[in-house]
Amino acid sequence: MSAPRTDLARRTERPDRVQLVLVGAGHAHVQVLRRFMMRPEPDIQITLVVDRPEAVYSGMVPGLVAGEYEVRELEIDGIPLARRAQARCILAAAVDVDPVARRIHVEGRPAVSYDVASLDVGSTIRGLDRPGVYEHALPTRPIRTFVDQLSLRLPSRDSGAESPPLIAVVGAGAAGMELAFTLRARLLAAGVDPKITVLCKGQEVMPRYTTRVAAVIRREAERRGIEIRTRAEVVAVEKDAVVLADDRVPCDLAVWTTGAAPVPLFENTALPLDAAGFVRVEPTLQVVGYEDLFAVGDCASIDGYPWIPKAGVYAVREGPVLHDNLRARCKGRPLRAYRPQRDFLALLALGEGQAIGAKWGMSLAGSGMWRLKDFIDRRFMTRFQVLTDAGDDAPDFPSPEEMGMDPDEMVCGGCAAKVGASPLEHALARLPARPADPSVLVGLDRPDDAAVVELPRGDIVLSTIDAFRAFTDDPWLVGRVAAVNAASDVLAKGGRPRHALALVNVPEEDPRRTEETLYQVLAGVRVALDALGISLIGGHTTSGEDLYVGLVITGESEKGAILGVDGLRPGHRLVLTKPLGSGVVLAADMQGRARGAWVNAAFESLVRANDAAARIAREHAASACTDVSGFGFAGHLGEMLRASRMAAVVHLERVPALPGALSLFARGMQSTYHEQNREARRGLAIPDALERHPATELLFDPQTSGGLLFGVTPEREDAVLAALREAGDVHSAVVGEVCEPRGDGALFEVAP
């Protein structure tokens, strides 16, 4: 496998690449990603658009219900898998597909263009519009939602009810029957003996199976006291019952498993649909009439094969054909047809370590069948689980090093990619002195986040410039974060940012891609600026090696209202408004070593603007303020303490960390620029026990678009925190306090 030369931003911007967009991380797409990881295609740029990082492997859901598995065992984290396949990730839901303009419309951001695209977005459930179903029942699709809701909705022994809990399973297909068996097993193991009734609209359970298999299932149900009611169509669900046309069946929980329905993505689509609303595809898995668009799994209906059930096993089997055909289509080569198998070994979980195997109309039940199912499913999962729950490399998945990637060659972007503080100071010191300019209130002789000048009529203008190399491969996100980050400097000074100029360096690529990259960057910039009331009034564009985005922001203020970095006084509390750790999480993401949930949390933090925090800092008479960025918490706090001629104590346990950051430090990961920031260590008092402790390392982690750090008097502490949390800065914390300069000269002491 070829090694990425430097960072994601660079390697994904090859001019001649075919843009392949995968929507959804369903059973087929994870196989496509893995196959591209094993055999990379330099000419194809893959983008994964997915509404949430973790997808669920359906084959293990019944085992989860039975209590045999933990949720994490059946989750496939699409983000590290995509990163290992060198794919871009967009963590947002697709809301429409335009097959003519070849665009995937994505929630809350500009559409993504494609040359070739594929949809594997699963299904939802039929009948959700029946009265009360949405409000009271537990629907089994989308399967992810079901998994999330399950343990919250199950009756427990502590509920205090005297009679056994009544559970109605609505739908008697394979999923419904498996649920009846496995729910019972789960509840029995928890000391609850439920009364389960399966309600079946037709005459027989499991209509897609032979009558022999159905009879075995009935017998197993009878042995377990599970009641099956046929010709019992549920027309509504109430809080404590399901309603039939001529009866009412009391229940404490109604599980709704009435068969697949198309996802909302296809509600107003121009795509060809079958009678039930699923996307029609050819046997090659190409959408009928659109050769560059593919659809697979539950969301698709293959012409000529109306009998294919909406089952994960088909989505799995379509995976290899889809991969071959996507690669072939991108390369202009002929495609092959998918030939679905009518009969395969169906393994249905019964709970209590038992399963039924059914094939060719025959069936066999017992613990041997369960062991076989468990073995097959676990083996399948090892192919896609890149990281363990704790974030370590999964033992059965090739590490980046084994794949030939050299993590040391991946250079971080974002605010981390800043020239260190001392080279800058030294370079500035070598410049000739400039004549004094009385209009400059804050300038190079008194470095701060923004320069402040006073115009002849007394107006106060703040100016700042902030720019960075892309920290990820999504130009929209890079633009948005660059704007949030640049505005922070003016906000931290108590100013109102008003106008912006953008500087964008776009990687050299063909003109069509250049326009698209530029559009995505500027659309991201605008989203952030518009929300802050800042007008984008101009800019400059260049082309070069990397994607690089910067903004000049000017703002206004009143003369006495500027918040410097030099006002800290003994006893002042130090307030930090965003968690630290973006540097290490982004570094790990580049290598496919960050869990999707961590990456998602980091991105959410990066796009959060500091306007509310700045307002609260002003309202509570903050004594000094800065925004935490590339030099890390230690560097920026050090700057404030030096300017204020003060020292401080920082309590590690109070410093908020992004999910995953501490465990990444614990396994030796860090941003490329971490060691540079670590030079600040020399000015700190750190007890031996905390030296190189993950929480200590967090203080040196370079932040991209970090939060504000400001001082307030102790009386304001509680009110400030309450206001920040109410405004949405939920991770805000008082992380330390200011004290008189220390005898040993240390800038601050790190306490546990």
Ligand SMILES: Cc1cc2nc3c(=O)[nH]c(=O)nc-3n(C[C@H](O)[C@H](O)[C@H](O)COP(=O)(O)OP(=O)(O)OC[C@H]3O[C@@H](n4cnc5c(N)ncnc54)[C@H](O)[C@@H]3O)c2cc1C
């Ligand atoms: C209770 C139950 C048990 C089941 N047990 C089995 C079983 O044992 N064996 C079996 O073969 N089948 C089983 N099934 C059926 C199985 O769940 C589905 O057939 C299977 O999950 C479909 O796979 P898929 O790849 O089409 O989509 P999914 O696996 O559902 O994946 C869809 C992907 O698309 C993403 N997505 C959805 N909407 C969007 C959007 N708008 N934008 C971006 N991304 C989006 C999702 O997050 C997910 O990543 C069961 C179903 C249920 C309800």
